[in-house]
Amino acid sequence: MTHETATFAAGCFWGVEQAFRDMKGVVETEVGYTGGNTDNPTYEEICRKGTGHAEAVRVTFDPSVVTYEDLLNQFWTIHDPTQENRQGPDVGDQYRTAIFTHNHAQLDAAKTSLTTEDKSGRHARAITTKISPVEAWWKAEEYHQQYFEKNGGGACKI
Numbered sequence: 001m002t003h004e005t006a007t008f009a010a011g012c013f014w015g016v017e018q019a020f021r022d023m024k025g026v027v028e029t030e031v032g033y034t035g036g037n038t039d040n041p042t043y044e045e046i047c048r049k050g051t052g053h054a055e056a057v058r059v060t061f062d063p064s065v066v067t068y069e070d071l072l073n074q075f076w077t078i079h080d081p082t083q084e085n086r087q088g089p090d091v092g093d094q095y096r097t098a099i100f101t102h103n104h105a106q107l108d109a110a111k112t113s114l115t116t117e118d119k120s121g122r123h124a125r126a127i128t129t130k131i132s133p134v135e136a137w138w139k140a141e142e143y144h145q146q147y148f149e150k151n152g153g154g155a156c157k158i
Contacts, residue, residue: 003027004063006071007034007100007134009054010079011087017057018148019078025066030058031145033138034100040138046094055094058137068106072113075099081117082125097127100134107131 010016013031021029033041036053045051059071085093099114101107110131118127143150 001062001064003060004068005102006059006061006068006106007056007102007137008059008071008075009035009056009096009098009100010075010081011055011095011097012090013055013057013140013144014148016055016078017146019074020057020059020071021146021149023061023066023070023074025062025064025070026059027062028060029146030060031140032056032058033094033140034135035098035132036135039136043141043144047092049092049094053094053138054096054098055140056098056100068109069113072099072110076113076117080123081127081129082123084128097129099129099131101131102134107133 008016017029017031020026033046033053034056036051038051041051041053046053046055061071079087079097081097085091085096087095099110101110114127114129114131
């Protein structure tokens with residue numbers, strides 16, 4: 001069995017992680033930080049700004065059950081891709097909307113998906129989602145992993 005990895009940023013990673021964990025074919029999720037300019041950042045450093053990292057979710061999935069395109073469709077539905085550096089009440093570049101690709105096929109699919117979403121008419125404003133290759137991945141502190149499963153509550157909603 002071959003698994004693939006996808007990485008998305010769509011606001012506070014607690015709700016984003018739960019939305020992907022609930023999908024059939026998702027084998028594992030992990031929240032962390034990527035897209036920044038410092039090594040091994042902490043949550044506190046991310047919140048103080050200046051590191052450039054996004055709160056992100058790394059999704060391990062079985063492509064025979066759920067496709068990368070299915071994950072992209074989920075990504076577009078769980079957040080507002082027109083809000084730059086924020087989601088709802090959460091403000092800062094760590095809450096930006098981004099797709100971090102792991103290979104050329106993902107890059108092509110993400111670009112196509114963004115174009116389709118932009119032309120869909122579902123958004124009154126322009127989409128601000130950035131697409132870039134995944135950089136160094138820093139796993140978030142353990143208390144952030146599967147936060148809603150450990151602490152109760154449902155996924156964040158905009």
